[in-house]
Amino acid sequence: MIGLANPTRFLALVERLVPWLAGTTIIMLAVGLYLALFVAPPDYQQGETVRIMFVHVPAAWLAMGGYALIAIASLGTLIWRHPLADVAAKAAAPIGATFTFIALVTGSLWGKPMWGTYWVWDARLTSVLVLFLLYLGLIALWQAIEEPGRAGRAAAILALVGAVNLPIIKFSVDWWNTLHQPASVLRAGGPTIDPSLLTPLFVMAIAFALLFATLHLIAMRAEILRRRVRALQQTHVAHAALAEAEA
Amino acid sequence: MKAALVLLRRDIKLAWREGGAIGVALGFYLVVIAMMPLGLGPDLNLLSRIAPGILWVALLLAALLSAGRIFANDYEDGSLDVLTTGPLPLPAVAATKCLAHWLTTGIPLVLLGPFLGLLLNLPIGTSLSLVLAMLAGTPAVSFIAGIGASLTLGLRRSGLLIALLVLPLYVPVLIFGVAAVTPYVTGPRSLWAPLLMLAALSLAAIVLAPFAAAAAVRNALR
Numbered sequence: 001m002i003g004l005a006n007p008t009r010f011l012a013l014v015e016r017l018v019p020w021l022a023g024t025t026i027i028m029l030a031v032g033l034y035l036a037l038f039v040a041p042p043d044y045q046q047g048e049t050v051r052i053m054f055v056h057v058p059a060a061w062l063a064m065g066g067y068a069l070i071a072i073a074s075l076g077t078l079i080w081r082h083p084l085a086d087v088a089a090k091a092a093a094p095i096g097a098t099f100t101f102i103a104l105v106t107g108s109l110w111g112k113p114m115w116g117t118y119w120v121w122d123a124r125l126t127s128v129l130v131l132f133l134l135y136l137g138l139i140a141l142w143q144a145i146e147e148p149g150r151a152g153r154a155a156a157i158l159a160l161v162g163a164v165n166l167p168i169i170k171f172s173v174d175w176w177n178t179l180h181q182p183a184s185v186l187r188a189g190g191p192t193i194d195p196s197l198l199t200p201l202f203v204m205a206i207a208f209a210l211l212f213a214t215l216h217l218i219a220m221r222a223e224i225l226r227r228r229v230r231a232l233q234q235t236h237v238a239h240a241a242l243a244e245a246e247a
Numbered sequence: 248m249k250a251a252l253v254l255l256r257r258d259i260k261l262a263w264r265e266g267g268a269i270g271v272a273l274g275f276y277l278v279v280i281a282m283m284p285l286g287l288g289p290d291l292n293l294l295s296r297i298a299p300g301i302l303w304v305a306l307l308l309a310a311l312l313s314a315g316r317i318f319a320n321d322y323e324d325g326s327l328d329v330l331t332t333g334p335l336p337l338p339a340v341a342a343t344k345c346l347a348h349w350l351t352t353g354i355p356l357v358l359l360g361p362f363l364g365l366l367l368n369l370p371i372g373t374s375l376s377l378v379l380a381m382l383a384g385t386p387a388v389s390f391i392a393g394i395g396a397s398l399t400l401g402l403r404r405s406g407l408l409i410a411l412l413v414l415p416l417y418v419p420v421l422i423f424g425v426a427a428v429t430p431y432v433t434g435p436r437s438l439w440a441p442l443l444m445l446a447a448l449s450l451a452a453i454v455l456a457p458f459a460a461a462a463a464v465r466n467a468l469r
Contacts, residue, residue, distance in 0.1 A: 078462070126418075130415050130418055133411075133414075133415040134415050136411065137411045137412040137415065140408055140411055140412075141398060141399075141408065141412060144399070144402045144403075144404070144405075144408055145402060150466055150467070150469065153462075153466045154398050154463060154466055154467075157394075157398060157459050157462050157463050157466070158394075158398055158412060160459070161394055161416070161456075161459050162415075162416070164455065165416050165419075168419050168448070169415075169416075169418045169419055172418065172419035172422045172423065172444075173418065173422065175422070176422045176426075
C-alpha cells in the first residue's frame with residue numbers, strides 16, 4: 001500500500017493489470033452468461049424468469065461491496081491520509097451507483113412477473129433505494145466542492161456517516177415491511193439454492209466483481225490524470241499571471 | 248461548560264433576532280400541511296390515516312430549511328474561525344450549535360405539530376403521542392442536519408445539497424416516528440417501542456454527529 005502511494009508507480013501497475021483483468025472479465029462474463037442463459041434449468045415455479053437472478057444478485061452484491069470499498073477508502077483518506085484512497089473512493093462511487101441502479105432495475109423487471117408489480121415498498125427494495133440515494137449524495141458532494149482535497153475529505157466524512165447509518169436504516173426498514181425473500185445464498189447452514197443454479201450464479205458474481213475491478217482501475221487512472229491536468233492548468237495560469245505582472 | 252452555555256445563549260439570541268428565521272420554518276410547515284389536502288382531496292378518513300406520515304415528512308423538510316444556518320452565518324463572518332481557537336473543543340461547539348437549532352427550530356415545530364394535526368383530522372387523543380414522538384425524534388433531526396450543514400459550508404446551492412445528503416439518513420427517524428403515532432389511529436399497539444427507538448436514535452446522533460460535523464467544519468476552514 002505504501003509503494004502504491006506514488007501515483008506514477010500506481011499508473012504503471014494499472015497499465016500492466018488492466019489488459020489481464022479486462023480479458024478475464026470478458027471470458028468469465030461469456031462463460032457465466034452461457035451457463036446462466038443456456039445451461040441452468042428453468043425454475044419449477046418461476047420458469048425462465050429465474051435467469052434475471054444471475055444479473056440481479058451479483059449486481060446487488062457489488063452495490064453493497066462498492067459502498068464498503070468507499071467506506072474503507074474513506075478511513076484511508078481520514079486516518080492514514082493515503083493519497084490514492086480518496087481517488088479510489090471517488091472512482092468507485094459512480095460505478096457502485098450504476099450497479100445499484102442495475103440491481104434496482106433488474107429487480108423491478110423480475111418483480112413484475114413474480115409479484116405482479118414493478119415496484120413494491122418492501123424492505124430490501126427500500127434499503128437498496130436508500131443506498132442509491134446515499135451514492136447520489138456522495139457524487140453530488142464531490143461535484144459541488146471544487147478543490148479535490150477538500151472534496152475528498154468531506155465525501156469521506158459523509159461516506160462514514162452513511163456507513164454507520166446503513167445498518168440502522170436496514171434494520172428499521174426490515175422492521176417496517178418485508179416481502180422480499182430472506183437471504184438464500186450467504187446464510188448460516190449453507191445455501192438453500194440448488195447447485196445447478198448456484199454455479200452459474202457464482203461464475204456471474206466473479207465476472208461482475210472482475211468487471212467492477214477493471215472499471216474501477218480505469219476510473220482511478222482517469223481521475224489521477226484529471227488531477228494532473230488540473231494542476232498543470234493551475235501552474236500555467238499562475239505563470240501567465242506572473243508574466244503579466246512583470247510586464 | 249460555561250463557554251458552551253454562553254455560545255448556546257448567543258446562538259438562540261441570534262436565531263430570535265434574525266427576524267423570521269423561526270417564523271419561516273413554522274410558516275413552511277403550515278404551508279406544506281395545507282397543500283396536502285388540496286392535493287389528496289378533502290376525505291377526512293384518508294387524511295386522518297396518513298396524517299402522522301405527512302406531519303413527520305413536513306417537519307423534516309421544515310427543519311432542513313433552516314439547517315444551513317447552523318454553521319453558515321458564523322462561517323461567513325469569521326466567528327467560526329474564532330470558535331475553533333476558543334476554549335471549547337470543536338465537537339462541543341458543533342454540539343452546542345445543533346442543540347441551539349433544536350431549541351429554536353425543533354421545539355417550535357413540535358409544538359405546532361398537534362395543531363396542524365387538527366387540520367388533517369388527526370384524532371385529538373393522539374396529540375400527546377405525536378408530541379412525545381417528535382420530542383424524542385427531533386434531536387436526531389437537528390444533529391444529523393448539523394452534519395449536512397457542516398459538509399456544505401461555503402458551497403453554492405448548499406440548501407439543496409443538504410437535503411440530498413441528509414434526507415436518506417432520516418429514514419429511521421421517519422419510520423419510528425410514524426410508528427409511534429399510527430397505532431392510535433389504526434388500533435392499539437405499544438407506543439413505547441417506537442418511542443424508545445426514537446430516543447435511542449437521538450442519543451446516538453447527539454453523541455456521534457458532533458464529531459463528524461467538527462471534522463467537516465475543520466475541513467471547510469482549512
